[in-house]
Amino acid sequence: MQLHAIAEIFALLVGLCVGSFLNVCIARMPEDRSVVSPPSHCPACGAGIRPWDNIPLLSWVILRGRCRDCGTSISVLYPIIELMTGLMFWVLFHRFIPGPEALTQGNLLAYGLICTMVAMLIGQTFIDIRHFIIPNEFSIYAAPIGILGMWGVSSFGVDYGVIASGWRDAAVGSVLGGGSLALIMGAYWLFRREEGMGMGDVKLLMMIGAFLGTVPAIPFVLIVSSLAGALVGLPMALFGNKGLRVAMPFGPFLAFGAILYVLHGPEIIARFFPGVSFLLQSS
Numbered sequence: 001m002q003l004h005a006i007a008e009i010f011a012l013l014v015g016l017c018v019g020s021f022l023n024v025c026i027a028r029m030p031e032d033r034s035v036v037s038p039p040s041h042c043p044a045c046g047a048g049i050r051p052w053d054n055i056p057l058l059s060w061v062i063l064r065g066r067c068r069d070c071g072t073s074i075s076v077l078y079p080i081i082e083l084m085t086g087l088m089f090w091v092l093f094h095r096f097i098p099g100p101e102a103l104t105q106g107n108l109l110a111y112g113l114i115c116t117m118v119a120m121l122i123g124q125t126f127i128d129i130r131h132f133i134i135p136n137e138f139s140i141y142a143a144p145i146g147i148l149g150m151w152g153v154s155s156f157g158v159d160y161g162v163i164a165s166g167w168r169d170a171a172v173g174s175v176l177g178g179g180s181l182a183l184i185m186g187a188y189w190l191f192r193r194e195e196g197m198g199m200g201d202v203k204l205l206m207m208i209g210a211f212l213g214t215v216p217a218i219p220f221v222l223i224v225s226s227l228a229g230a231l232v233g234l235p236m237a238l239f240g241n242k243g244l245r246v247a248m249p250f251g252p253f254l255a256f257g258a259i260l261y262v263l264h265g266p267e268i269i270a271r272f273f274p275g276v277s278f279l280l281q282s283s
């Protein structure tokens with residue numbers, strides 16, 4: 001079997017395991033509990049989960065979504081998040097390492113960094129939907145990883161166009177991302193005297209900017225996330241219960257914009273904004 005095919009399957013399996021860890025983060029981070037101890041246990045009966053019942057995706061299917069000890073049902077979100085993360089790692093592998101000749105240290109580092117960002121975006125999305133918070137661990141605290149990582153990637157001479165080109169682009173992207181969103185929030189507050197978004201969103205875009213760089217990433221993510229937010233939010237506001245103010249987290253839309261940019265950003269920009277195609281750094 002070819003090394004590239006083995007690496008591809010490995011990427012999928014790593015993604016499934018990372019998804020499994022994200023499930024722990026999603027359950028524990030909003031409560032400020034450690035994500036490493038105690039080991040996983042059933043939230044209903046407290047029984048420890050045996051290693052062989054903790055295999056991503058497979059265990060949920062074998063146990064038919066129920067705890068082996070007390071029979072309490074386990075949310076279908078667990079295998080969905082595992083599968084989603086596994087598939088994303090697999091798709092990104094094709095994007096960043098398309099063939100055997102692309103299996104280089106520089107490319108693997110770039111791929112690993114983008115997987116790290118995407119994993120945080122998936123985890124953050126489910127936490128934000130349920131709890132309306134974005135943990136610092138998945139946003140601002142990870143910005144230095146992006147800046148340092150992009151310094152490493154550029155030292156290999158790798159330039160994908162969709163990730164920051166060097167640590168300077170990453171650092172400025174981080175400040176530009178957070179700054180522009182903070183400005184939008186400020187303007188919104190001046191007009192409406194209410195907070196449209198939270199500081200969590202500002203810190204999240206600082207993390208995204210540290211991985212994707214300045215232009216065209218930041219404007220792309222801002223435009224796509226605003227459009228997607230409006231597309232989902234307007235019907236909710238129009239047809240939702242009268243008098244009920246629709247609260248909607250913005251983090252998932254920023255995550256959507258960033259992931260769409262990594263997967264198809266250059267194609268979308270070339271198709272819809274041909275005038276700014278020169279901004280694509282890929283040479």
Ligand SMILES: [Zn+2]
Nearest residue numbers: 042045067070
């Ligand atoms: Zn149980």
